[in-house]
Amino acid sequence: MKIGIIGLGEMGGAMMDRLLLAGSDAYGYNRTKPKAQRYVERGMKLLDTPRDVASTCDIVVTMVTNESALHAVTDGEDGILAGLTRGKYWVEMSTISPDAIRDLAKRVEPTGATLLDAAVLGSQLTVEQGHLLIMLGGPEDACERVEEPLQAIGPNVRRIGDIGHAKVMKISLNLAMPVQILALSEGVILAEKNGIDRKTALDMMLGGAVASPMLKYRAPFIMKMPEKAWFDVGMMQKDVMLALELARESAVPLPTASVANEFLTSAKALGLGDRDFAALFYALATMAGVDSTVR
Ligand SMILES: NC(=O)c1ccc[n+]([C@@H]2O[C@H](COP(=O)([O-])OP(=O)(O)OC[C@H]3O[C@@H](n4cnc5c(N)ncnc54)[C@H](OP(=O)(O)O)[C@@H]3O)[C@@H](O)[C@H]2O)c1
Known part of the structure; x- marks a missing residue:
């Protein structure tokens, strides 16, 4: 064929x-x-x-x-x-x-x-x-x-x-990705602000049970962002918006995806729209007053 x-x-x-x-x-x-x-x-x-x-x-x-x-x-x-x-x-x-x-x-x-x-x-x-x-x-x-x-x-x-079910499944799966990155970022930033260096905090988080396969390959980007995004903030937000729209139509609350969406907007406002969506870390770091220099 x-x-x-x-x-x-x-x-x-x-x-x-x-x-x-x-x-x-x-x-x-x-x-x-x-x-x-x-x-x-x-x-x-x-x-x-x-x-x-x-x-x-x-x-x-x-x-x-x-x-x-x-x-x-x-x-x-x-x-x-x-x-x-x-x-x-x-x-x-x-x-x-x-x-x-x-x-x-x-x-x-x-x-x-x-x-x-x-x-x-x-x-x-x-x-x-x-x-x-x-x-x-x-x-x-x-x-x-x-x-x-x-x-x-x-x-x-x-x-x-x-027809339609593959898109439904994809959208339902993808919303967990920014949510996971944001949750991990919260933990790393909390540890960092209380005296633990960022690399150590990240290593501990990725060595424990909270580290999903996605976090294992993407969270190290927090220490060194790839020049070329694997999946950028703009594209990630497209998918989260698709999930929020589907959820609105089907009356399913998506509280954590809604918060992640706001942080994706914030990352865009910081000029990080074309960086990998691990850049969510930097949006939160900016708000938390820890070092937010993108590396
Ligand atoms: N990247 C991932 O990890 C990933 C994983 C799963 C699913 N997806 C999904 O797969 C799709 C493609 O993602 P990608 O990462 O491959 O994106 P990408 O690298 O940005 O490629 C987008 C493609 O769409 C074409 N395109 C964009 N606007 C067009 C237009 N107006 N007319 C004709 N062609 C147009 C681009 O052509 P040009 O080269 O001319 O710009 C390019 O070939 C997206 O829906 C994304 O959500 C991506």
């Missing part, structure tokens, strides 16, 4: 690397073409428009920033909808709202193609290491059909429900 990825950013690019490694017949499109060059050199066929990807490939994967980016690659004469025909599959992996994917499914139906809701668990590193988990939402037979080709991207492909 021919697979095409639209959106060769951090995640889409890492996924393309996996496809090329597996020897898949891989096609790609990226709005900013020069960024796609490194994949062309390794065998990816670069196409001019999202429409070309949809008309050429059996499976189209989209991995773009947000809903407005998705509209940009979906609509118009060069958009995906213009290239889809009966029998094709479109696996939409961007983190967007469940309502947006359900609306899109209605628009795809007249083309005869099948839209599948998807979401990925893991970072660029997880993709590179070959551990990515791909959640799918949609008809069982369609999910079964795409399972094997998608395993070239991530070995764990799991249908978790109907």
Whole structure:
């Protein structure tokens, strides 16, 4: 099967690397073409428009920033909808709202193609290491059909429900990430202000039972922030806002996510919007009057 990825950013690019490694017949499109060059050199066929990807490939994967980016690659004469025909599959992996994917499914139906809701668990590193988990939402037979080709991207492909459910699960999972970073930051800053140096406090927190796998790889960023964010404050806030919106619609209070959202806003106000969201530590450090120099 021919697979095409639209959106060769951090995640889409890492996924393309996996496809090329597996020897898949891989096609790609990226709005900013020069960024796609490194994949062309390794065998990816670069196409001019999202429409070309949809008309050429059996499976189209989209991995773009947000809903407005998705509209940009979906609509118009060069958009995906213009290239889809009966029998094709479109696996939409961007983190967007469940309502947006359900609306899109209605628009795809007249083309005869099948839209599948998807979401990925893991970072660029997880993709590179070959551990990515791909959640799918949609008809069982369609999910079964795409399972094997998608395993070239991530070995764990799991249908978790109907269209919209993969986005619901992704949004529900992601809200815990800033909450955990903020809770850890509170402990480290409390210890620091009471005489324990930051590195020692962090080591103790990460050596104990409170350290989740996510905290184990991300909290060390507090001592040395990566130049290039693994997942930046802006993107993290997009996901928290999706959770807050879904929670409002379904009458579920999200008290800790709401607080984390305010600290994400505060990190943005401090000029840290494009830094990894471990920068939440610095928003709290600023308020607590401890050293808030970003390292
Ligand atoms: N990074 C992670 O750890 C992670 C993990 C799980 C899920 N996600 C989700 O995956 C999605 C992509 O994340 P990412 O980290 O790969 O982001 P990214 O590196 O910023 O890449 C975003 C991609 O979207 C494209 N794009 C943005 N606006 C566009 C527009 N108006 N028209 C066409 N293309 C547009 C970009 O094209 P250009 O190159 O031209 O800008 C780029 O290919 C997001 O929804 C994110 O929440 C990310």
